[in-house]
Amino acid sequence: MDSILRIEGLYGGYFPHKPVLKNVTFDVRQGEMVGLIGLNGAGKSTTIKHILGLLQPQKGEIRVRGLTLKEDPEPYRSAFAFVPESPELYEELTIREHLELTARAYGLKEAEWERRMERLLGTFRMKEKLGSFSGHLSKGMKQKVMIMNAFLVEPPLYIIDEPFLGLDPLGIRSLLDLMVEMKRQGASFLISSHILSTIERYCDRFVVLHQGEIAAQGPLEQILEAAGLRQGTLDDAFCRLVAGGGSPA
Structure with missing residues (x-):
């Protein structure tokens, strides 16, 4: 599958020479849901801000549909829609x-x-x-x-940060059903959420960020393997990885 979003060797943050993100590399392919997970301060929001163009990479590059923001800003930005954690109207x-x-x-x-x-x-x-x-x-x-x-x-790509906060149960179900429908039509999703049980059911792959670095990435089986588990849930693997029980990947 083609990558709608590709992040390669990203170093970045809010202050020069003090990167929050260190060598972050992952992609989101066409028709795929990827869950971006991590503790508070792990770098999830910083990663999203770099994708949106609110922060500039200190090193590495970000491509949306093969383009960087500098190469062609208008098609880059028009290729995605963003839902922030806190509504801004x-x-x-x-x-x-x-x-x-x-x-x-x-x-x-x-x-x-x-x-x-x-x-x-x-x-x-x-x-x-x-x-x-x-x-x-x-x-x-x-x-x-x-x-x-x-x-x-x-758009081809949806970037959604903590989408379930503030929604009632029917709203959450409506959103999930809509995401599944748009995915069937070929749309891609990067979803940051702390509700691991929900995204485990809906996402194809996961990126676990810990202290600005990727601790593991891939489908659930690979996340479990990286955490040293033969079986279990995404929550089990995540807790093991961020508590220092897993090996970086």
Whole structure:
């Protein structure tokens, strides 16, 4: 399978000569879900910020659909959608205006984004809130708006940071079902989450970050092997790896 996202030898962080990330290398292939997991401070958010272009690599490179951000910024950025951990919305815009703004930014035709919008509103039970301003929404509803904005544009790659925080059980199920559907259509996902039991069921491969380095990566069987386990869950392997019981890979 072709790599939609490729990170090669990435060193980076917030201060020169003090990298948080050290030689991080992994990819996300077409039609694949990859779980990015680690303790708080392991480097997950720093990795995502480098992919988004909010931080510049100190060494190494990041390619989305074969392009670096410097080579061609517009197709690089338009190839993915990002759902942050904390929803960030414009208080003076309604839900509909947020979705329309996103659609116009990505160059979607009105008939197409209207059709997609209606479907997403139904999926997340938000039709009655379409005219509401974001300042009047609960945190969970704001998160649903962020998710709808990402899925409205149907990019090749979704980058999702802690997607389940603030969502009610039906919202979580709706999101998971939507992710599975888009994956079947060929979309790729990089998902950062602490809810290991959930991503174990849905992700094809995993990248375990620990203190800015990759402690293990691959399907569950390889993660277990790296942790020195013959069998078990992702949680079992993760705890063993970050507690120092596994060997770096």
